[in-house]
Structure formats: structure tokens, C-alpha cells
Amino acid sequence: MIRLEHVTKTFQTKDGDVHAVKDVSLHIKEGQIYGIIGFSGAGKSTLVRCINLLERPEDGKVIFDGKDLLELSDKELRQERQKMGMIFQHFNLMRAKTVYENIALPLRMMKKDKAFIEQKVMELLELIDLVERKDSYPSQLSGGQKQRVAIARALASEPKVLLCDEATSALDPQTTQSILKLIKKVNQEMNLTVVMITHEMLVVKEVCDRVAVMENGRVVEKDDIVPVFVNPIQEITKNFINTTNNSNKINELIKENHPLTQLASNQQLVKLKYSSSNTREALISKISRDYNVDCSIIFGNVEVIKDTPLGTLVTVFTGEDENIRHALDQCKKEGVYVEVMKRGHID
């Protein structure tokens, strides 16, 4: 659906060149919800604005629906842009227009007739559950309601893609959930491809199928969502993931040499992560029996990544070195992520 190939965007400023996006290649498939995460200034907004050419990259290709957008005439580009809706952190609604008129705006620009507009806007108002507020003005709505109107306006031209630039960043956690639910719904019911820029891993965890992590203009890691959560490679990705649960607390306890993490010479402290719901009990008791090791869990957590449960266990393994090694090899064979966090040593 969208293929970015070696996209590069540099801004010339009076203080010199700002390399906002450097050599980024991504493939966003039809029907996917694709997250782009990074800290402020990482280049996320610039990258997403390169997708609809609100920013023109100086290098690379932006291929949408098989067409290289950089090769199109202005008229052709306008047509392709109609297939991409966009929503923003601060909603960008027209203050002097009602909810109804805000949603109707793109249809009026497309010169659709009155009956078509009426039907489409009412459909969209029902979708966003705001039929009763059709004559309200944006200033009379809550943040969540404004974002719903912005989503309806973005969907009015029946786009194939919805670009979301920090769409939930100005909203409280509960309203964020309701907007994410709406985005998931339109993704599933309308087969809409969604690109979500965010600095919140919780948003990615809730809705995305795939994620790219940006740092200093580059994509430093990209993968499907479950593998990223099970086995993040880059430090920045690990830090983002740590914001979604408290399993990193154990690292602090290790640093402090907390009694929970003090080990005898025949013990190892091991983090296990698994992505299917029934692995835990069966695997732990099985390896304990088969390899003659004791496993005592000191931390356990299950979180749901999109719709997949992902478990984390921090476990003290007690036994012969050789036996623990075999037990951990068995875990790896079963698809469990294994990280030895600390080994006991002979004083």
C-alpha cells in the first residue's frame, strides 16, 4: 500500500541544515495499523508528512498504491491525496463551522451534491456517535469529541489510508482508549490502513500490528508488534517498552543488590517472556521436572499486546549449572525469550 524507499528530508534553516529524516525505508501493508514511535524531534511528523507529500523529500521514493508520488503531476497528486485522510494532535477543526459543516467540508470541496453530502455526513455522525451534536461548534465539544469529528472529516472522502499525527497525545487516558477503539473499528470495518505517530508505547501496544522506532531521523528498529515486545533490540526500544510495565524494576533491584536478587552459587536470575497464554505453567513445571532444577518466580506479569497475551516471568533457577543451561535451552526451543540477568557466584 505504502512503500517508502530511502526517504530523506533536510530542512535548511538559518542555523544550518536539519536532517529531519535520514534514509528511511518502510513498507506499510494494506489493512495494517503501523506505529511510528520516537521521542520529540525524532522526525516522526516529518516522515508522515512525506507520505502525503506535505513535505517533499529531496531523496528517495514514496510509492502509494503502486505509484511514485514524486513523479506525479499536481493534478494527479491531488487525486492520490484524496485517498489519504489525516488527523492531528490539536484536531485542526474549523472553529466557525458546526460539527456537520466540518465533516461536510471535504465533500463540498469535491463538489458532491447536497443529497450525497447529507447522507454521508449523517452516516459518519452515527459512526462517531455524535448525531445529537451535529449543530454544535468545536468550542462546545470535549477533546475526545473534537477528535471524533476530525476522524469523521478525514473519512468523508473515503480514503484508503488514515495518517494520525499524535492523535491521542492531547487526551486523557480514558478518552485515548475510546479514540483508539474508534480507530481500530474503522481499520477493521472499512479495511482502512492506518499510520499512527506517537511517543506513547501504550498506544502502540493497544492497536498497532507493526512498529518502527525512530531516533535522530532514522528508523533504528522495525518489526511486528509481538516480537518487538518479546525481544526488543535497541536500547531506545527497550526504554519505550519499559514504560508499559514495571518489569524493569527488577534491574533497579539488581543494582541495589536487593535481598530478592541475592543469589547462592547454584542460582541464576532469569527473565522469561512468552507470547502464548498457556506456556507458563506447563513449561515451568516441565523443565523443573525434566532437568532437575527449581524455579521460583519472583515477578510475573501478563500484558495484552494488541490481542496477544505476553507474559514476563523473572525467575530464580536453582540447580547444577549444566542442568540450568539445558533447561534454558529447552525454553528457547519452545519459543520463549530467555535472558540471564544475574548469576550467583562462589565468594
Ligand SMILES: Nc1ncnc2c1ncn2[C@@H]1O[C@H](COP(=O)(O)OP(=O)(O)OP(=O)(O)O)[C@@H](O)[C@H]1O
Ligand atoms: N519546517 C521545518 N523547518 C525546519 N526544521 C524543521 C521543520 N519541521 C521539523 N523540523 C525539525 O526536524 C526535526 C524533526 O522534527 P519532527 O517534527 O519531524 O519530529 P517529531 O518526532 O515529530 O517530534 P514532535 O513529536 O516533537 O513533533 C526537528 O529537529 C525539528 O526541529
